[in-house]
Amino acid sequence: MELGFIGGGQMAQAMITGLLQNDSTQKIYIHGGASNRTEAYAASAGIEYLPSNEAVVAASDIIVLAVLPQQLKAVATEIRTKIADRVVVSVLGGVSLETLADQLGYDTLILRTLPNVNVAVNSGMIAIAGNNNLQRHPEAREQVRSFLGTLGSTMPLPETEFSTFSALAGSSPAFIELFVDAMAQAGVKHGMDKDMATQIVAQAMIGTARMIQTSPQSPRDLAAAVSSPGGSTIAGFLAMEEAGLTSAVVKGIDATITKDQSVE
Template sequence: MKIGVYGAGNMGSAIIEGLIRSKEVQPSDLFIKGGKSQTAENLQRKLGFTLVEQEERLAETTLILIAVHPDGVLPILDQLPEKITKEKIPIVSVAAGVDLPDMTAILGEDYPIAHCIPNTPVRVNEGVLGISYNPLITPEAKQVIDRTLAQLGTMIEIDESLLEVVSAVAGSAPAFVDIFIEALADSAVLHGVNRQLAYQIVEQMIKGTAALALQSGQHPAVLKDAVTSPGGTTIKGVAALEKNGLRYAVIEAVNETLK
């Protein structure tokens, strides 16, 4: 299956690398239309996908992903070559702030289009992808989209009105987690652990903790209680986090992201 991608910036490159890393998509099956910068060209030298200059080449694809800044989505849709729209090649926009009604107003109510908000771990096939579909999308078009994006991580179909929340929690929160990783590593360095080892310990701990939560299906509070002995060191650390407002800080971070 050939896939077209508009854009090779932060999210576009993450999607491209994730698709290739999945082994389900060969570099030669990716047709990338870059912008004015040299990002796409530099990435092409590294990964070997097909770089296209003429948008008509995207008519050779089975699915088109639009991974550009929000203000670029509608102009792209408005100028799509007739070959693409006539064949009704499914289109997925991964830009926040451009809703399905905005896109169908250009392409038509029955055009197979979806709005997806992924996060950067799609680069390593561990992403979270919130997705909403045009209500009139055909089962065949939806299958094409799902089969492709499932290579990048966990897909969550959700009402489009909640996509911004998914974006804040799954899309922006990796930055919050990175800060938490850095802070934990700093604490280890403070007590004599070298920096590289500190990051290795913390990153593996977070990976393992997430895997345990996913595989056990237990509530996070249950898992927390399992490692907090009465009067022990861990519960003292938990109390310090509560005293310093960790929960409130996290909730406020998401609130600010949604403004």
């Protein structure tokens, strides 16, 4: 499989990192962004930098469109007549399938995606929504889902739920990292080295995520199971709730969704 990236920003690089860490045998091409920076990145990553977007399309079976949304029209003008029989995977935030089809052509096979940065460690969460053309081509659909599957978990969603997904999966790594840092700072307050405290909390987070994924119990029930009556865990739990933990999280998600919807 030949993969072509148009755009060399953070998400494109995160996806490429995940593909390379997965010992991928796919050939990867890239063009876009600030050409000198993208060319230097390609050389450091061991992938092939091509001189134009048209060259990337010509070389690729799957094209990952990873430019800024405001660059879509200019890029589409360059590649629109050259993408027949290829799948275009869009990671453009806030750009609908209808807009993509209008710019790229209504015969184009398009998959709109919303990955998070954890694709860089093959643990991403990726929302996907394909247009009708892609649905009518099961082989192409399976090919692109296989490619994305190397980067993490995929979840088919209606486009109306992409803003909520963006908050829960796209923005949440930043929120979780802040929570980990806050826990680690508490460890420092009580005399522990910051790096050690961070590693302890991060590993606890990994194990807890695995428990949530594999247990039939809800996260709230799992929390209750380790909160012994009169114990230290329930004391900490109640102190966090008194300080507004749940309310703060919900307000943060609300604000993220509101902002995301305002730029669509």
